[in-house]
Amino acid sequence: MIASLNARALLLSAVLLAVLLGIWEAASPQQKLGSELTEYEILMGGAEPKAAVPPPSAVFVKAWEELSNPFYDAGPNDKGIGIQIGYSLYRVLSGYFLAAAIAIPAGFLIGMSPLMYRALDPFIQILRPISPLAWMPLALFVIQDSQASAIFVIFICSIWPMLINTAFGVAGVRKDWVNVARTHELGTLKTAWIVILPAAAPTILTGMRISIGIAWLVIVAAEMLVGGTGIGYYVWNEWNNLDLTSVIFSILMIGLVGMLLDTAFAYCARLVQYQE
Amino acid sequence: MPTPFLSVQGLSKRFPGPKGSDPLTVFENVNLGIEKGEFVCIIGHSGCGKSTILNILAGLDEPTDGAVIMNGKEVSGPSLDRGIVFQNYSLLPWLSALKNVTFAVQARHRNWTKKQVHDHSVKYLEMVGLTGGAELRKPSQLSGGMRQRVSIARAFAIQPELLLLDEPFGALDALTRGSIQDELIRIWAGSDQTVFMITHDVDEAILLADRILLMTNGPYARVAESVQVDIERPRVRADIIHHPDYYDIRNHLVEFLAKRSRELAGKRDEDGVSEPNVIRFGLNGPVANKSNKGAGETPARARVVNGAD
Numbered sequence: 080m081i082a083s084l085n086a087r088a089l090l091l092s093a094v095l096l097a098v099l100l101g102i103w104e105a106a107s108p109q110q111k112l113g114s115e116l117t118e119y120e121i122l123m124g125g126a127e128p129k130a131a132v133p134p135p136s137a138v139f140v141k142a143w144e145e146l147s148n149p150f151y152d153a154g155p156n157d158k159g160i161g162i163q164i165g166y167s168l169y170r171v172l173s174g175y176f177l178a179a180a181i182a183i184p185a186g187f188l189i190g191m192s193p194l195m196y197r198a199l200d201p202f203i204q205i206l207r208p209i210s211p212l213a214w215m216p217l218a219l220f221v222i223q224d225s226q227a228s229a230i231f232v233i234f235i236c237s238i239w240p241m242l243i244n245t246a247f248g249v250a251g252v253r254k255d256w257v258n259v260a261r262t263h264e265l266g267t268l269k270t271a272w273i274v275i276l277p278a279a280a281p282t283i284l285t286g287m288r289i290s291i292g293i294a295w296l297v298i299v300a301a302e303m304l305v306g307g308t309g310i311g312y313y314v315w316n317e318w319n320n321l322d323l324t325s326v327i328f329s330i331l332m333i334g335l336v337g338m339l340l341d342t343a344f345a346y347c348a349r350l351v352q353y354q355e
Numbered sequence: 356m357p358t359p360f361l362s363v364q365g366l367s368k369r370f371p372g373p374k375g376s377d378p379l380t381v382f383e384n385v386n387l388g389i390e391k392g393e394f395v396c397i398i399g400h401s402g403c404g405k406s407t408i409l410n411i412l413a414g415l416d417e418p419t420d421g422a423v424i425m426n427g428k429e430v431s432g433p434s435l436d437r438g439i440v441f442q443n444y445s446l447l448p449w450l451s452a453l454k455n456v457t458f459a460v461q462a463r464h465r466n467w468t469k470k471q472v473h474d475h476s477v478k479y480l481e482m483v484g485l486t487g488g489a490e491l492r493k494p495s496q497l498s499g500g501m502r503q504r505v506s507i508a509r510a511f512a513i514q515p516e517l518l519l520l521d522e523p524f525g526a527l528d529a530l531t532r533g534s535i536q537d538e539l540i541r542i543w544a545g546s547d548q549t550v551f552m553i554t555h556d557v558d559e560a561i562l563l564a565d566r567i568l569l570m571t572n573g574p575y576a577r578v579a580e581s582v583q584v585d586i587e588r589p590r591v592r593a594d595i596i597h598h599p600d601y602y603d604i605r606n607h608l609v610e611f612l613a614k615r616s617r618e619l620a621g622k623r624d625e626d627g628v629s630e631p632n633v634i635r636f637g638l639n640g641p642v643a644n645k646s647n648k649g650a651g652e653t654p655a656r657a658r659v660v661n662g663a664d
């Protein structure tokens with residue numbers, strides 16, 4: 080039987096996963112099953128020679144617990160994983176769409192006008208390489224609000240790829256297509272809407288996809304700094320609690336959400352893709 | 356002498372050369388007049404500047420010197436009065452064939468309803484034989500000839516005063532080409548449209564044109580001759596070859612392409628005026644000045660009348 084490439088790849092992935100989990104499980108020292116270690120024991124390193132990385136089975140149990148009740152809220156330091164991710168997504172998406180709302184029109188302007196391109200280029204070149212977290216102190220000082228500061232950091236990190244890709248895509252629209260717009264006497268706005276936007280859309284979407292990836296990377300670090308809520312804070316909090324099982328679980332969740340975001344944007348990118 | 360509908364005056368085009376070298380002068384001091392309702396073909400070797408002239412007529416490109424005047428107004432940019440079939444089709448690849456036409460029709464008739472726009476577009480797509488689902492496909496899913504037909508439908512559907520056609524039938528098989536040529540003539544004859552068409556096909560030019568402009572090789576190309584085709588219309592492909600003038604005209608064109616396009620290249624007209632020499636045949640048969648078109652102007656601009664050489 081010749082299975083399709085997809086089916087075989089899926090099978091291989093499953094095998095790899097099983098092997099990795101098997102090795103991990105085998106390498107983890109057996110824990111006292113059933114009873115959790117007390118915090119005291121952990122602090123003294125009493126039970127184990129050294130606090131060990133929990134085995135995958137423990138992570139699965141944790142995941143099951145958390146995911147079966149993702150939205151519970153038991154005070155500031157004890158919220159469900161769903162709530163934490165919700166906070167993070169809220170910050171990422173609001174900062175991100177704010178950035179898109181500015182970057183895409185600005186990118187259009189820069190792409191359509193060689194003058195603007197040159198005038199703004201030095202600013203972009205200097206601002207772009209700055210680590211988004213470097214803005215944090217300034218943001219906290221100016222905005223005086225940790226929530227808004229986190230959103231600002233997302234905003235600043237996601238604006239550049241979108242801005243640059245939009246400008247690049249718009250500037251690179253084939254002259255033939257612009258000529259089609261010109262011969263049909265489309266005004267500037269109509270030309271932008273009917274010709275340039277669809278022509279540049281694949282490049283713009285690529286920028287948007289890069290941006291959302293960066294934003295999701297940055298939010299974890301930003302929330303570790305800002306604290307309070309969010310998946311980044313959750314990881315840090317569980318580390319402070321020395322709950323490594325939760326840390327690993329949340330790492331996996333970060334990866335999963337990041338993948339879903341990327342998949343969603345890849346899907347959108349396919350919608351606007353065209354073949355010449 | 357009244358200025359013709361379309362008048363090209365002292366047109367030159369130079370492109371900056373590659374760094375350090377001299378600019379490339381594609382053509383220089385081109386003068387022409389085209390009457391309203393006239394069907395003019397232009398023939399010349401590849402690279403002589405035909406598309407460049409057409410783009411300037413369209414208003415997409417600017418001449419280095421000279422001007423194009425249409426309807427008494429200088430052409431200073433593209434307009435819906437001048438429809439173009441581009442040499443490379445220039446369809447928008449993200450739109451279906453139908454949408455490529457509807458957007459043009461919508462641009463032309465801003466107050467039409469969606470239904471009107473749709474029906475009008477479908478009519479023209481049917482005219483070029485794009486039906487039965489083909490019109491819903493994207494250009495990348497169409498053959499070269501089908502794309503060319505979409506582009507023809509788009510230009511015809513906006514019913515411009517001046518149709519500028521850049522090798523519009525180049526990618527079509529003989530049968531399709533024939534039927535679209537007939538369709539073009541039908542549309543043209545039933546309107547007061549003027550057509551300026553680039554072609555490499557001598558027979559096509561004789562079949563369609565009132566007048567054939569012959570361009571010498573570039574650089575420094577010029578429109579050296581203007582051959583009047585006084586074969587009465589309607590012209591039928593199978594019969595036209597029996598017309599007494601047919602082979603005289605054909606031989607003249609072929610000889611121009613084979614020999615004179617090179618010999619005359621870069622040369623000024625002897626008398627210093629660079630208007631094309633008017634060539635007219637008809638010594639072997641009846642001279643027919645009137646086309647079957649209603650307008651039926653007989654442009655009186657025969658400066659030099661050569662016999663068949």
Ligand SMILES: Nc1ncnc2c1ncn2[C@@H]1O[C@H](COP(=O)(O)OP(=O)(O)OP(=O)(O)O)[C@@H](O)[C@H]1O
Nearest residue numbers: 370379381400401402403404405406407408442573
């Ligand atoms: N943008 C440009 N920059 C420099 N040179 C150009 C440019 N566009 C055209 N040319 C030159 O101008 C000349 C005429 O080009 P054009 O496209 O008008 O030729 P053509 O007569 O339409 O040829 P064909 O029959 O092959 O389509 C060519 O030598 C070409 O190299």
Ligand SMILES: [Mg+2]
Nearest residue numbers: 405406442521
């Ligand atoms: Mg050409």
